Amino acid sequence: MKLSKNFVFTLIALVVVAALYRVVPGRPFGFAPQIAMAIFAGAVIKDRKTAFALPLISMFISDAFYQILYVSGLSIIPGFYEGQATNYILFTLLTVVGFLIKKINIVNVAIASIAASTIYFLTSNFMVWLSGTGGYQHPQTFNGLMMTIADGVPFYKNSIWGTLFFSVVLFGGYYFFFSRSPKAEEA
Secondary structure (H helix, E strand, O other): OOOOHHHHHHHHHHHHHHHHHHOOOOOOOOOOOHHHHHHHHHHHOOOHHHHHHHHHHHHHHHHHHHHHHHHOOOOOOOOOOOOHHHHHHHHHHHHHHHHOOOOOOHHHHHHHHHHHHHHHHHHHHHHHHHHOOOOOOOOOOHHHHHHHHHHHHHHHHHHHHHHHHHHHHHHHHHHHHHHHOOOOOOO
16 A cells, blocks of 8 residues: 555654654663554554564664764764664564554553563563673573573663553554544555
């Protein structure tokens, strides 16, 4: 189905705003819109290439901003990092969570938000532990894995709250737009 010009413009604005928000100084780590964006894209955008691209482009733009800030000495967080490709692959998995939402409603979006945050938390922390990167060089033992997961719990809490919040914003905004605009085209 062809996307309307207004919807395409909205998606571009969404990607840019989400990317900019992710690099806001003082933002709680993990409280970001990208997981919600992946779920939203998977649930709403019928063209799967576009659905996969939306959160990845937002991630790449914000990573590029982080890198510019890092190189300029304005951030301690590098934008380009070891494990970046793995992180992007995880985001494609989160978009698939959105594909699994058959009926968009509050309960299904909340479940998908918590599930996606949990999938991301467990898989990303497992990959950090496995690779021994990210500042968490814990032993390659079960206890080392548990220490890595414990290190990530503060990010996980923020991720759940951030994903729930931004899911309300994205899905709520989408519902508001399409319920008020009889001429609006579905994605």
